[in-house]
Amino acid sequence: MARNGSSRFMSRRKKIGGVEIDMTSLLDILTILLAFLIHNFDATGALVNIPGGISLPNSKSKSMNTVGVSIQVSVDKIWVDDKEVLSSEAMPDKIYDQDGRRIVSLYNELIAVKERIKQTEKASPDAVKFSGIANLVLDKTLKYSYIRRIMFTCAEAGFKEYKFVVRQLEE
DSSP states (O other), rough: OOOTTTHHHHTSSSSOOOOOOOHHHHHHHHHHHHHHHHOOSSSSOOOOOOOHHHOOOOOOOOOOSSEEEEEEOOEEEEEEEEEEEEEEEEEEOOOOTSSSSSSSHHHHHOOOOOOHHHHHHHHHTHHHHHHHHEEEOOTTTTHHHHHHHHHHHHHHOOEEEEEEOOEEEOO
């Protein structure tokens, strides 16, 4: 009775040599990927997710936006920190308050965000403090009267410092 490991079967097995892999193409891909990531990395500003439908204005400014609540406004929608708070498809009958200056759903969400930040401040001494900064990501086609209502609503909710997020022109 012969076993698989016996000398009779060992002579029939082929000895497999080492396999050589060409690493040149893999290193080329990794170098290109690294260059792309370094070129697009920004460690100075707060990250802002730009929803579809918003066309940002151009700027030559080098200053970056700061940490604060992010308010994104397109022609037909408003988001607060990536949460949709107003849409033209499901537009309520009453968008503005009695004065016609404050956007009700935006105001309610900003108050809720402010309260969450204040609760976090109380719970943890290392938490980010309430800054009152609103990073406004506005479509460049919006009318000034609408932008003024958005800014008024932010101020009424306690966000009195505005930072406009724009697209930086390449030099």
